[in-house]
Amino acid sequence: MSGEQHPLAIAIKPLLDAVGGSAVEVAEARPDDVLLEWDGSPAVAVRLPGLESALDRLLADVKRQFGGGELSELDRAGKQRVVALLEERGAFTVRHGVETVAAALGVSRFTVYNYLNRQQANGKQD
Structure with a gap:
């Protein structure tokens, strides 16, 4: 302004x-x-x-929450926490969300789906 x-x-x-x-x-x-x-x-x-930048903002926010370093440098548990947090925030409802998150984490789409499935299975046991 x-x-x-x-x-x-x-x-x-x-x-x-x-x-x-x-x-x-x-x-x-x-x-x-x-x-x-x-x-x-x-x-x-x-x-x-617009929605096109929503996932980028979510990833930037999570990156800040995890110390500001590259998300790909997190250990497995850290990456699983990132995926859980992003799912809570709706990141995977955005088109190509899994692919974008996988690239940011330095893992495959299959790994992201495994993290999501494991999280859902743990949630059902509670």
Whole structure:
């Protein structure tokens, strides 16, 4: 956003950064942007990211949670925890999710499916 930012835009910046969104001027809002009001007047428009970048954001977030290093350098247990966390967050509902995660972990798709199957089997035993 150009010029002085509205207090609402400043307040929601950490949230937008976390989800990959951005604040735009109300005058530049597109029909698919979310218009936020402040005291009954339009204050800021929020542009949410497309699904195509969702998996990249999930992987970047998990990478930060696991110390910021390459996920492929994690041990087997670490990779299994990554897969479990990504499944909880819906990473495998995205097209090519398994292939993308497998590449990030430095394992085969078959290995990712094994981790998912093992996790599901352990969940049924609880």
